[in-house]
Amino acid sequence: MKKIAIIGCGISGLYFANLLQKNLEYDYTIFEKRPNLDYEDGYGIQLSVNSIKLLNKIGFNKINSYEVFNPKEISFFDAKTVKKICKIDITKFNHDKNYYTTLKRSNLIKFLLKNIPEEKIKFNIEVRDIEYLAKIKINLSNNQSEEFDYLVVADGVFSKTKSIILPEEKNIEFNNSVALRGNIKNYEKEDISLYLGKDFHFVIYPVNQNKEFNFISIIKKNLKNAEVFDVSLFNDDNFLKSLTNEIYNKTSVQLEGKIENIKSFPIFVSRSLKISSKKNTYFVGDALYAYPPSFAQGASQSIEASTEVFEEIKNNGNGYYNKRIKKIKLVNLRSRLNHFIFHLSNPIIVFFRNIILKILVKNKKFLELYLGKIYRN
Numbered sequence: 001m002k003k004i005a006i007i008g009c010g011i012s013g014l015y016f017a018n019l020l021q022k023n024l025e026y027d028y029t030i031f032e033k034r035p036n037l038d039y040e041d042g043y044g045i046q047l048s049v050n051s052i053k054l055l056n057k058i059g060f061n062k063i064n065s066y067e068v069f070n071p072k073e074i075s076f077f078d079a080k081t082v083k084k085i086c087k088i089d090i091t092k093f094n095h096d097k098n099y100y101t102t103l104k105r106s107n108l109i110k111f112l113l114k115n116i117p118e119e120k121i122k123f124n125i126e127v128r129d130i131e132y133l134a135k136i137k138i139n140l141s142n143n144q145s146e147e148f149d150y151l152v153v154a155d156g157v158f159s160k161t162k163s164i165i166l167p168e169e170k171n172i173e174f175n176n177s178v179a180l181r182g183n184i185k186n187y188e189k190e191d192i193s194l195y196l197g198k199d200f201h202f203v204i205y206p207v208n209q210n211k212e213f214n215f216i217s218i219i220k221k222n223l224k225n226a227e228v229f230d231v232s233l234f235n236d237d238n239f240l241k242s243l244t245n246e247i248y249n250k251t252s253v254q255l256e257g258k259i260e261n262i263k264s265f266p267i268f269v270s271r272s273l274k275i276s277s278k279k280n281t282y283f284v285g286d287a288l289y290a291y292p293p294s295f296a297q298g299a300s301q302s303i304e305a306s307t308e309v310f311e312e313i314k315n316n317g318n319g320y321y322n323k324r325i326k327k328i329k330l331v332n333l334r335s336r337l338n339h340f341i342f343h344l345s346n347p348i349i350v351f352f353r354n355i356i357l358k359i360l361v362k363n364k365k366f367l368e369l370y371l372g373k374i375y376r377n
């Protein structure tokens with residue numbers, strides 16, 4: 001029986017564990033730094049058909065339909081005037097019974113945990129050190145050691161485990177933007193609404209059939225290094241107020257008093273793509289590569305990467321990184337381009353951007369190249 005250590009109990013680690021769980025050939029343990037998982041998080045997540053197809057293979061299609069929403073369109077608006085610029089019909093990319101889906105993150109985590117026996121997850125534990133002997137020996141923060149055949153590193157954008165394996169690399173950077181997240185009840189527009197403004201954008205979408213919506217804004221912010229890592233700043237009421245006021249003043253969408261549970265956090269992205277040359281060691285999800293969130297692909301790519309690592313281990317292959325790097329480059333280019341285009345500020349450039357957007361969303365070839373290439377894995 002092959003023994004596999006999974007570091008991190010997020011979307012990528014849990015999806016990978018689900019694949020192993022269905023297979024008697026593997027024994028695995030998930031090591032999670034936190035004391036428990038957050039089930040109360042009501043914020044949303046968008047999952048495009050590439051990950052839905054993979055999730056459906058482990059039974060996601062049986063999730064209570066009340067807890068998910070299948071958007072049909074992404075509508076683009078000018079945030080200031082609320083004039084509609086254009087829309088994309090995303091049902092074009094749905095196939096078989098795989099539909100673009102939005103839901104609460106907590107419900108996705110609950111679904112991924114459903115088939116994982118409790119004893120498989122060891123909470124409050126981090127990796128301290130790794131020794132590559134005949135097997136992979138992992139020294140843990142509880143002063144115990146365990147040996148494994150494979151190591152799957154899924155501990156997110158700040159991956160401490162990756163920095164143990166590649167100590168010389170400082171691989172993440174502040175994206176000069178902060179996220180502002182909240183919930184809205186009874187928003188007037190169904191489907192996904194994307195509002196483009198000067199140095200910011202925000203997206204509102206339903207997270208279930210109960211008229212609950214997710215609000216997420218990405219706002220350009222130049223912060224000093226000390227501020228970026230200051231958790232108290234992001235929890236500070238005045239800082240939150242300054243961010244929300246900035247949005248309220250720059251849009252005619254009536255948001256004031258409507259957004260609940262507002263939180264903010266800095267956005268970090270990968271500086272470069274670093275892979276492991278150590279035997280049987282795989283980085284997945286944000287630990288492998290974290291994109292700017294403007295293409296809503298991080299979780300979907302995490303699920304794809306976990307599937308590919310599972311196939312690699314099952315088939316004794318060695319092409320995981322080659323294949324993944326190609327996909328990362330495609331997604332990264334689109335994520336960074338979206339971020340740039342969404343935040344344009346010069347009125348003349350914005351005028352031409354909007355005309356170009358109107359033309360492009362009607363061009364089947366372009367949509368297939370820009371979205372289809374990513375959504376059809």
Ligand SMILES: Cc1cc2nc3c(=O)[nH]c(=O)nc-3n(C[C@H](O)[C@H](O)[C@H](O)COP(=O)(O)OP(=O)(O)OC[C@H]3O[C@@H](n4cnc5c(N)ncnc54)[C@H](O)[C@@H]3O)c2cc1C
Nearest residue numbers: 008009010011012033046155156285286296297298299300
């Ligand atoms: C504002 C924002 C909006 C986004 N929206 C979307 C979206 O709509 N759609 C989409 O597809 N993606 C979205 N993403 C990206 C997506 O959230 C991430 O790509 C995805 O969660 C990555 O999953 P992961 O499992 O790799 O990492 P994580 O979800 O970060 O999980 C990592 C896990 O490892 C644990 N951990 C951390 N350090 C250690 C350690 N040293 N030892 C053990 N455990 C550890 C953590 O506690 C956590 O449980 C968004 C990202 C942001 C910032």
